[in-house]
Amino acid sequence: MNQALYVLGARKFAVIDVPPIGCCPYPRSLHPLGACIDVLNELARGFNKGVKAAMHGLGLSFQGFRYSVGSSHAAVQSIMKHPQRLGTYVRFAPEQLTDRCGSGLRGSSCPPGARV
Numbered sequence: 147m148n149q150a151l152y153v154l155g156a157r158k159f160a161v162i163d164v165p166p167i168g169c170c171p172y173p174r175s176l177h178p179l180g181a182c183i184d185v186l187n188e189l190a191r192g193f194n195k196g197v198k199a200a201m202h203g204l205g206l207s208f209q210g211f212r213y214s215v216g217s218s219h220a221a222v223q224s225i226m227k228h229p230q231r232l233g234t235y236v237r238f239a240p241e242q243l244t245d246r247c248g249s250g251l252r253g254s255s256c257p258p259g260a261r262v
Contacts, residue, residue: 149208157210161201163194165218169226194219 167173168186177183194217201213225232 152208152211157208157212159201159211159213160216161197161213162216162218163197164190165222166190166226169222190219 166182166187167190168183173183173186174180198215201215205211205213
């Protein structure tokens with residue numbers, strides 16, 4: 147694939163790596179305390195190292211090949227460690243994050259017979 151693109155004249159590539167997938171909402175919902183799933187984040191880090199190595203190898207193999215690897219992993223990690231840097235930071239109590247028949251963050255309506 148890369149050789150085909152090179153033959154067609156492609157010389158500059160931009161790649162964005164994988165974020166810490168263990169910190170996405172669904173994996174966190176599987177953890178009893180809502181924490182990130184470390185094994186998934188390790189897999190993401192390993193994949194990202196492989197992407198960097200592959201791009202470096204292509205740079206050595208093809209004359210004029212240039213690339214940039216943007217790190218969504220580093221960006222998400224920074225946001226998670228320092229959310230206040232993005233502006234006002236409000237920490238919600240767990241009961242505020244649940245759907246309370248229109249009174250929670252999701253604002254859904256109550257099914258018939260539901261008790262609030």
